[in-house]
Amino acid sequence: MTSAExxxxxxxxxxxxxxxxxxxxASAIRSRASGLSEAGSWEADPVDVTLSVLAAWKxxxxxxxxxxxxxxxxxxxYGASYEQLGAVWGITRQGARKKWPDAVPRRSTARKDTALELFGGTAELAQDPTSGEWTWTGDGADGTHGAAEGDTGYTTKEEAAAHAGAFLREHAADPS
Incomplete structure (x- = not known):
């Protein structure tokens, strides 16, 4: 991109x-403030005239x-990054993100899912895009459905996988 100067x-x-x-x-603001017609509002106190101009600039x-x-x-x-927005505005990428926090869509707001197959059953691990916590749902080989309890969220994918794996082991198909 060429110079924005x-x-x-x-x-x-x-x-x-x-x-x-x-x-x-400025004339409309001055007229409302002074009670004078817009044409006569230039005859107001010079301080009021200049303040009305300042109010209009605001x-x-x-x-x-x-x-x-x-x-x-x-x-x-259209795909511009915060780095590009900052460069055009003469600020850093971080400055642009702070100035226009919602200008650039997040890379991925979709859930990150991972499948797990153990002991004849399956489980899905999912990461919440907002909190970053991991949860799981699964179906044991014996037909039992399970999930992370209540609002339980795990800090890591491995922790969620361990809990899902324990569920799948508990609900493995009966070997007989």
Whole structure:
């Protein structure tokens, strides 16, 4: 991507366009605050006039932030990374993630599943994408269905596999 810096002429054009867009908003804000008509609101106290301009810039600033977040999310939806967003904005990848936390979709929000076959039965190990905890469900060879108890979640896949394996061993097919 080429430089995002604007030339002096482009900045002058932007300044003019922003002031042209700002004037009606500042006049409306000043009119509401002073009770004067929009045409006569320039006759208000100079402090009030300048504060109304500042208030209008605040509205513009909030709108630019909203539109910027929308542009970042759009870029993210097309595959831009936080590193790319940060580079365009002149900040780090971490800074971009903090500025626009939902702009880039998480790599995988799908569950990570693993199958386990032991003692004639099967179990599925699954990792919750939000908490990272592992759980299991299984069917023993004797037809008994089982799962991790209640809200039990395991820190590692191996721990969940050990509990699932113990269930499958307990419910192995009767050798006779």
């Amino acid at each position: 604007a030339t002096a002429d482009e900045r002058a054009e932007l300044d003019k366009a922003l002031y042209d867009a700002l004037d009606p908003l 509205v513009v600033d909030e709108e630019v932030k909203r539109l910027t977040a929308f542009a970042a999310a759009t870029a993210g939806s």
